[in-house]
Amino acid sequence: MAGLDMNGSELERQERARLGRMKGGMLLLAVGVAGMGLGVLASVRAVTDDTSAGVITGVGLGLAVIGVLLTWLYRPGDQARRLAQAGGARDRAQRDRARMLAIVPFSMVAFGVLAVKAVGEVQNGTAGLGDGLMVFCGLLYGWLGPLVVMGWDGRSLRNRRLLEDELTRHHRARAVIPAFILLLTLMTGLVAVGLWRSDLAVQLAPLAICISGAAAALRFAWLERRAEADG
Amino acid sequence: MGELRLGIRLKDVRTAAGLTQAELAERVGVSRKTVNTVENGVFVPSTPLALGLARALGVKVEDLFWLED
Numbered sequence: 001m002a003g004l005d006m007n008g009s010e011l012e013r014q015e016r017a018r019l020g021r022m023k024g025g026m027l028l029l030a031v032g033v034a035g036m037g038l039g040v041l042a043s044v045r046a047v048t049d050d051t052s053a054g055v056i057t058g059v060g061l062g063l064a065v066i067g068v069l070l071t072w073l074y075r076p077g078d079q080a081r082r083l084a085q086a087g088g089a090r091d092r093a094q095r096d097r098a099r100m101l102a103i104v105p106f107s108m109v110a111f112g113v114l115a116v117k118a119v120g121e122v123q124n125g126t127a128g129l130g131d132g133l134m135v136f137c138g139l140l141y142g143w144l145g146p147l148v149v150m151g152w153d154g155r156s157l158r159n160r161r162l163l164e165d166e167l168t169r170h171h172r173a174r175a176v177i178p179a180f181i182l183l184l185t186l187m188t189g190l191v192a193v194g195l196w197r198s199d200l201a202v203q204l205a206p207l208a209i210c211i212s213g214a215a216a217a218l219r220f221a222w223l224e225r226r227a228e229a230d231g
Numbered sequence: 232m233g234e235l236r237l238g239i240r241l242k243d244v245r246t247a248a249g250l251t252q253a254e255l256a257e258r259v260g261v262s263r264k265t266v267n268t269v270e271n272g273v274f275v276p277s278t279p280l281a282l283g284l285a286r287a288l289g290v291k292v293e294d295l296f297w298l299e300d
Contacts, residue, residue: 088253088256088257088262088263090256090261090262091253091256091262091263091264094262094264165260165261165262165265166261166265166276166277166280167261167262167264167265167268167274168262170274224264227264227265227267227268227273227274228263228264228267229267
């Protein structure tokens, strides 16, 4: 029974953490909506120039979108349903990983796109520190998804007992193989582009890495979610 | 020799034993979705996992899995 008690406590802890994250999302949403309101107000009242008002509105919109996403992701579920579906710490940990891998690819591709522009600035000799950092971040994000899928990130290494099992290895292979083929295809395309415009090929390389990594992460998350479904 | 096809009776044996997927998964040390995918025929378990499932249910592995003609 000690094990059952421990699982119950663990579930309660998870629920508290979920509630905290959801509240954080709601707070972000509120701040974002307030920012959007301020931006619109500043524009209408001509308190500031249109560019500043646009930036304030844009930042507000971004925060609001992130807030909505967090609130939705961590929305409350029926405790009994959660308990029935939980099936132990292993399932919860793996579900958290799948949830994370379903979100991360979008930021990976976004950073890949930003890195393309930054590489262009470096090639033109007009790059600042921000561009250098963006290239670094773009490449770093390209690796993020695949590292989690392979179980090589810090969290996976610490929780190997929970996150690693036979089905995980099966899903990993099924996620990484198509992503590898995609990477080969994109790199082949970049070599072809490089024959014509070598600068463009180098510029697009971070995006190709990010897209391939994102594909592996999304595929893994999709396989994990599908395996959860009954029937 | 044609392709080997696996017959699976895991769900019937598990429900007869009065276990949920989560409980069986806990006994074997895998995730619930592993048991779920094996039951649905989506995932073919390795020999150690098949033996582990049989041991957890107190049956022979042939009672859970067999080769279909």
